[in-house]
Amino acid sequence: MDKSIPTKVHSISILHTNDMHGSYMPFEANLDNATAQTGDSIDNLMNFDRKAMIGGFEYMASAIKSVRKIKGEDNVILLDGGDTFSDDQLGNFTKGEAMIKMMNEVNYDLMALGNHDFDYGLERTNELQKLANFPIRAANIKVKETGNPIFGEPYVIINKQGVNIGILALSYRNTPLTGNSKNIEGLEFGVGVEAVKEYLPIISEKADIIILLSHEGMAVDKIIAEEIEGIDLIVGAHSHDVISPPIKINKTYIVQALSDVAILGETEIQVSNNKIVNINANYHYLWHDQVSPDMELQKMIKQLRDPYLSKLEEKITETNTIIGRQYKSESPFDKMVTSMMIDKLNVDAAFLPGVGYGISLHGDITSEDIYKLLPHPAKIVTLEMTGEQLRKTLEQTATNLNPNDKLNTVGGLIQSSGIEYNLNLNKPIGQRVGDIKINNEVLDLEKSYKIATHTGMLSGIHNYEEFGKGTNIQKTDNILTEFVLRNLREIKELSFPKRMGEVILNK
Incomplete structure (x- = not known):
């Protein structure tokens, strides 16, 4: 057998x-x-x-x-x-x-x-x-x-x-x-x-x-x-x-x-x-x-950590709410930063890339917490863009999130303050953005608006080419992370950002 x-x-x-x-x-x-x-x-x-x-x-x-x-x-x-x-x-x-x-x-x-x-x-x-x-x-x-x-x-x-x-x-x-x-x-x-x-x-x-x-x-x-x-x-x-x-x-x-x-x-x-x-x-x-x-x-x-401990653990401010980062939807932390850019730089709207790393802020906020969310030495830039350029930029973020070819997916939702719009990823490419407003007024495609962003966006990361085509471009030596740290040190307690809800997203 x-x-x-x-x-x-x-x-x-x-x-x-x-x-x-x-x-x-x-x-x-x-x-x-x-x-x-x-x-x-x-x-x-x-x-x-x-x-x-x-x-x-x-x-x-x-x-x-x-x-x-x-x-x-x-x-x-x-x-x-x-x-x-x-x-x-x-x-x-x-x-x-x-x-x-x-x-x-x-x-x-x-x-x-x-x-x-x-x-x-x-x-x-x-x-x-x-x-x-x-x-x-x-x-x-x-x-x-x-x-x-x-x-x-x-x-x-x-x-x-x-x-x-x-x-x-x-x-x-x-x-x-x-x-x-x-x-x-x-x-x-x-x-x-x-x-x-x-x-x-x-x-x-x-x-x-x-x-x-x-x-x-x-x-x-x-x-x-x-x-x-x-x-x-x-x-x-x-x-x-x-x-x-x-x-x-x-x-x-x-x-x-x-x-x-x-x-x-x-x-x-x-x-x-x-x-x-x-x-x-x-x-x-x-x-x-x-x-x-x-x-x-x-x-x-x-x-x-010991050689850098005082810098890493420097208390910047505190918050009793949870301020997190999101990637493919409105991000509370990035809303806080772009709102700060509007308030301090006297611009109509501010933009940052959607990035997929970071932590939530809660309780004491230290220097390394902020660097965890803004680690790169990008410098603040102000410029002027037409309403049509802004519309194209928002259409680009829709394409980034849901391209016809998945190989072209790059980055998350563009993070912004001062601009309201509806985003419907189910519509055809080029027709996904509607009801755009700035300063509570319907976006004028011919009008120029003052914008704040940083050098990475100006160079065209995540396919955002319209920033580089803007006019009156002013490159500063102001590193965005240091700008945020300076302004947060002046705030005793950080509140949840007020401009949340400017983007209505239909996935």
């Missing part, structure tokens, strides 16, 4: 973080928003289910070490999806080195380059990837001079339990539209789909299981899974989504673990005959009443 030999099943845990944005410190979660995109996503709504302290890298380190202890060091891979070491005041002081040191302590295996990982300039990104004890890569970023992928081969092959796992890193195709163009001079950013098609045959010859570590965002990850066969798992980033349960398209699973060091993603793949036969996705929420901090990382963080 023949007895079949049972097939061995290997269980391998893929731990993953993404969009940490330099957020090594704990923060208070709220029921609607605390990190920038919770309670705000158009495609994948996520809310925290309680108000409590969450996150912090010493808690992340503890969770990582716990999984390794339970599952075994040889059964765990640790990945990061990018947008990692900037967007924070300590990040600015150390130019990203603080986050790299923390990541080295927990032994990452690979990091994908995100669009914000060039915030300190290409030369500094190169220095940081040399400081890292793990590769930082992207298949769709090429050096123009050589045609080679940035920093070397954009994939790794890791053997776990006799299974060869190939992991390919992707960056964000629209990076040139999200930051200072000088920071990425000499680089070309390609579409992730094409880069996968280029490297998949190469990796397939070396690996049994193929993972894509993607900073392209959930919507584009879905397109990749639909168009390309042979990817077993996509570990996502950029869109700050909690994908629970995992999405399965054809034979490809897609996962992602929010942002801001709030969650450690764990995707356990079960492999038999060199194929994934099942996956179990577990999201470790780093609630402080459920996870204890890692003492080694706690000590390291204290040492990193």
